[in-house]
Amino acid sequence: xxxxxxxxxxxTYVPAGRQDASEPMSKHAPKSSDEFEYIKWLRxxxxxxxxxxxxxxxxxxxxxxxxxxKLALKIDSVIEGKHFMLYEKGVRRPAVLxxxxxxxxxxxxxxxxxxxxxxxxxxxxxxxxxxxxxxxxAPVKLREELFLGISKTCATYGLSLAGGDTQSWDGPLSITVxxxxxxxxxxxxxxxxxxPGDVIAITGSLGGSILGKHLRFEPRIAEGRFxxxxxxxxxxxxxxxxxxxxxxxxxxxxxxFKVGADIAAEAVPVSKSARRLAKxxxxxxxxxxxxxxxxxxxxELLFIVRPNRWKQIVKEWPFDVPIRALGMMRPLKKDEPLVxxxxxxxxxALEVLSWVHQL
Amino acid sequence: xxxxxxxxxxxTYVPAGRQDASEPMSKHAPKSSDEFEYIKWLRxxxxxxxxxxxxxxxxxxxxxxxxxxKLALKIDSVIEGKHFMLYEKGVRRPAVLxxxxxxxxxxxxxxxxxxxxxxxxxxxxxxxxxxxxxxxxAPVKLREELFLGISKTCATYGLSLAGGDTQSWDGPLSITVxxxxxxxxxxxxxxxxxxPGDVIAITGSLGGSILGKHLRFEPRIAEGRFxxxxxxxxxxxxxxxxxxxxxxxxxxxxxxFKVGADIAAEAVPVSKSARRLAKxxxxxxxxxxxxxxxxxxxxELLFIVRPNRWKQIVKEWPFDVPIRALGMMRPLKKDEPLVxxxxxxxxxALEVLSWVHQL
Numbered sequence: 001x002x003x004x005x006x007x008x009x010x011x012t013y014v015p016a017g018r019q020d021a022s023e024p025m026s027k028h029a030p031k032s033s034d035e036f037e038y039i040k041w042l043r044x045x046x047x048x049x050x051x052x053x054x055x056x057x058x059x060x061x062x063x064x065x066x067x068x069x070k071l072a073l074k075i076d077s078v079i080e081g082k083h084f085m086l087y088e089k090g091v092r093r094p095a096v097l098x099x100x101x102x103x104x105x106x107x108x109x110x111x112x113x114x115x116x117x118x119x120x121x122x123x124x125x126x127x128x129x130x131x132x133x134x135x136x137x138a139p140v141k142l143r144e145e146l147f148l149g150i151s152k153t154c155a156t157y158g159l160s161l162a163g164g165d166t167q168s169w170d171g172p173l174s175i176t177v178x179x180x181x182x183x184x185x186x187x188x189x190x191x192x193x194x195x196p197g198d199v200i201a202i203t204g205s206l207g208g209s210i211l212g213k214h215l216r217f218e219p220r221i222a223e224g225r226f227x228x229x230x231x232x233x234x235x236x237x238x239x240x241x242x243x244x245x246x247x248x249x250x251x252x253x254x255x256x257f258k259v260g261a262d263i264a265a266e267a268v269p270v271s272k273s274a275r276r277l278a279k280x281x282x283x284x285x286x287x288x289x290x291x292x293x294x295x296x297x298x299x300e301l302l303f304i305v306r307p308n309r310w311k312q313i314v315k316e317w318p319f320d321v322p323i324r325a326l327g328m329m330r331p332l333k334k335d336e337p338l339v340x341x342x343x344x345x346x347x348x349a350l351e352v353l354s355w356v357h358q359l
Numbered sequence: 360x361x362x363x364x365x366x367x368x369x370x371t372y373v374p375a376g377r378q379d380a381s382e383p384m385s386k387h388a389p390k391s392s393d394e395f396e397y398i399k400w401l402r403x404x405x406x407x408x409x410x411x412x413x414x415x416x417x418x419x420x421x422x423x424x425x426x427x428x429k430l431a432l433k434i435d436s437v438i439e440g441k442h443f444m445l446y447e448k449g450v451r452r453p454a455v456l457x458x459x460x461x462x463x464x465x466x467x468x469x470x471x472x473x474x475x476x477x478x479x480x481x482x483x484x485x486x487x488x489x490x491x492x493x494x495x496x497a498p499v500k501l502r503e504e505l506f507l508g509i510s511k512t513c514a515t516y517g518l519s520l521a522g523g524d525t526q527s528w529d530g531p532l533s534i535t536v537x538x539x540x541x542x543x544x545x546x547x548x549x550x551x552x553x554x555p556g557d558v559i560a561i562t563g564s565l566g567g568s569i570l571g572k573h574l575r576f577e578p579r580i581a582e583g584r585f586x587x588x589x590x591x592x593x594x595x596x597x598x599x600x601x602x603x604x605x606x607x608x609x610x611x612x613x614x615x616f617k618v619g620a621d622i623a624a625e626a627v628p629v630s631k632s633a634r635r636l637a638k639x640x641x642x643x644x645x646x647x648x649x650x651x652x653x654x655x656x657x658x659e660l661l662f663i664v665r666p667n668r669w670k671q672i673v674k675e676w677p678f679d680v681p682i683r684a685l686g687m688m689r690p691l692k693k694d695e696p697l698v699x700x701x702x703x704x705x706x707x708a709l710e711v712l713s714w715v716h717q718l
Binding site: 054055058059060061062063064065066067068069070071072073074075076077079080081082117118120121123127129130131133162163164165167169170171172174176178180181183188190191192235236237252 | 413414417418419420421422423424425426427428429430431432433434435436438439440441476477479480482486488489490492521522523524526528529530531533535537539540542547549550551594595596611
C-alpha cells in the first residue's frame with residue numbers, strides 16, 4: 001500500500017487553536033496559492049461558453065441547456081509517468097522515448113483524448129469538466145499553463161468548460177476530463193456491428209506516436225461525424241494500438257455471430273514516425289510495421305463499413321486526412337485466430353501486442 | 360516536483376523485442392490483473408442502468424437519452440490522505456482523527472459528495488462516470504470493494520453508471536466522479552440570489568463530521584429538490600464549513616447589491632459529534648460551537664429564503680431531517696464584516712476558519 005500521504009490530516013479536521021496559530025500547516029488565510037484565488041483566476045480565463053451554459057463554473061453545479069435527445073458521455077484520465085513525462089529543464093531523454101510534455105501540451109492531451117472518443121461515436125462536442133490533482137507546491141506557472149492548455153483546446157473545439165475541481169497532494173500530476181457530446185439525430189457508431197464482408201478502414205497513418213503525435217494529435221471529430229452519418233457498421237479510435245483495437249471490434253461485434261478480421265500487411269499505413277522510431281532502434285521496415293500494428297495513441301479512426309457504403313465514402317470524402325482500406329471482416333471459424341495478418345496473401349495470427357493496462 | 364513516477368515508460372512505447380520477452384515489465388498478456396479483465400468484472404457488477412442508458416460502459420462513449428431541457432453537471436475528486444484515510448489493519452488512529460475508511464465507504468463518499476452538490480441545485484440525479492487511480496499492485500479486494508461502494512451507491516440513488524476509467528500509478532488512491540442531474544423544469548438554486556431580510560436556514564446539525572459523518576452522510580436530494588421547487592433565494596451544501604460557505608453565498612449574491620449575513624450563535628445546530636469532538640479535545644461548549652461553525656463535510660443544505668416562503672416551507676416540511684433558521688441576511692454597510700455572529704445579541708465578525716485548500 002502506498003503510504004506517502006498517510007501523515008496528512010483529512011479535510012474535515014480543524015485542530016484546536018489553529019485559528020490563532022502561524023504554523024506552516026495553516027490552511028486558513030486565502031493566499032495567492034489558495035484554491036479560491038486560483039478559481040478566480042480560472043474563471044477569468046475560461047473559454048467562451050456559448051449560450052448553452054446557463055451557469056458556468058463556481059456554483060455547486062453547472063447548468064447546461066440541451067437540445068438533443070441523446071448525449072455521448074466520456075471520462076478519461078491522463079497521469080504523469082504514464083501518458084506524459086513532464087518537461088524538466090536540463091533533463092535529456094533517450095530519443096526513442098520522444099519528447100517530454102509542456103503543461104500546455106498535457107492540458108491539450110487530456111481534452112483531445114476525450115474528443116477522440118466522441119469522434120469515434122460520431123458525436124459533436126458540447127461541454128466538459130476537468131479535475132486536476134497537482135503535487136503540493138506545484139509552481140503557479142505549471143498550473144496556469146496547464147489550465148491554458150485545457151482552456152484553449154476547449155475554445156478550439158467549441159467545448160464549454162462547465163466545471164472543475166483542483167486538489168493537491170503528495171503524488172504525481174493527474175488530469176481527469178469528463179465530456180458531453182450531442183448525437184443530434186445521428187445513430188451512434190458502436191464497437192459492435194461489424195459483419196463478415198465488411199471493409200476494415202482507417203484514417204491517417206499509424207505507429208511511433210511516442211515521438212510526438214501522442215501530444216499533438218488531431219481528434220477526428222468532423223471525420224467521425226461524417227462516417228457515423230453514413231452508417232458505418234462499427235467504429236473505434238486507435239488508443240491502445242491497431243492489434244488490440246481491431247480485436248475489441250471483433251469481440252464486441254461477435255456476441256451473436258462470431259466474426260474475425262483479416263488485415264493485409266501491405267495495406268497498413270505505416271507512418272513516418274513509425275519508420276523513424278524503427279531507425280532509432282537500428283531496425284528496418286519490419287519493425288516499422290510492428291509499430292504501426294501495435295503502438296497506441298495515434299487516435300486515428302478505425303471503422304468497419306459495408307462495401308457499397310465504403311465506395312460511397314471514398315467518393316464523397318471531403319477531408320485532408322486520407323482514408324484507406326486495410327482488410328476485411330470474415331466469419332470466424334472454430335480454432336481460427338480472431339485477427340489475422342496477411343503477408344503476401346498468407347494469413348497468420350496477429351498477436352495482440354498493443355497496450356494492456358496492468359492494475 | 361514529484362519524481363516518483365518519472366522512471367516509467369509512457370503508454371505508447373513498446374520496446375523492441377518485448378513481444379518475446381518474459382521481463383517483469385511486460386504488459387502483454389491479459390492476466391487476471393489487467394484492465395480488460397477488471398472491466399469485464401465491473402460490467403458484470405453494474406447497478407441497474409434504467410431505460411435512459413442506451414449504451415453503457417465498454418464502448419468509446421456511453422449514450423444517454425435525456426428528456427430534460429437543463430442538466431446539472433458536477434465533477435469532484437476524493438483523494439487519499441485528504442478526504443479519507445484508507446483502513447489499514449493494526450494501525451491505531453488518535454480518536455480526534457475519527458475512523459479510517461473502508462474501500463466501500465470511499466466509493467460511497469466519492470459518489471455522495473457529487474450527489475450533495477446536485478441536491479444544492481435542486482437537481483435529480485441521472486447518471487455518473489467514475490475515474491479511479493489506484494496504487495500499482497493494489498489488492499484485487501480493494502478495487503472490488505471500492506467499485507461495489509460506487510455501484511451500490513449508484514443503485515441507491517437511482518444513478519446509472521455510464522462509464523469509467525481505471526489507471527494505476529506509483530501514487531495514492533484517487534477517485535473522480537462526474538455527475539449529471541436533470542432539472543426537470545425546476546429553476547436551479549444558485550449561490551447568488553440572497554437578499555437583505557432573507558432567512559438563513561439549514562438542514563440537520565453541524566460539526567465534528569470527522570468522527571464518521573463525512574463517510575456516511577446522507578445527501579439531501581429530496582430536501583434540495585423540495586426547497587428549489589419552493590423558490591429559495593440561494594442554496595449551497597456545507598462542504599467546507601458554515602463560516603466559509605455562508606461567506607460564499609454573501610460574495611456571490613453581492614455582485615449588484617452588497618449583502619452580509621448575521622448568524623445567531625444560539626441558533627446554530629451543534630451536532631452530537633461536535634460536542635463529542637470537543638470533549639475528546641478536553642474542551643467545552645464553546646469549542647463544540649467552533650466545530651459547528653467551521654468544520655467541513657457535513658453536507659447539510661444551507662439555504663436562504665424570503666420570510667414568507669420560509670414560513671410555508673416550515674409548514675409543509677415532510678422530511679425526517681429538521682430544518683432551522685440561523686439568522687438573517689442584511690444590507691452590507693461600508694467597513695462592516697461580511698458575516699457576523701450574534702452572541703447574546705451582540706454582533707462580532709465571524710472569521711472564515713473553514714477549509715481553504717492550499718495548492
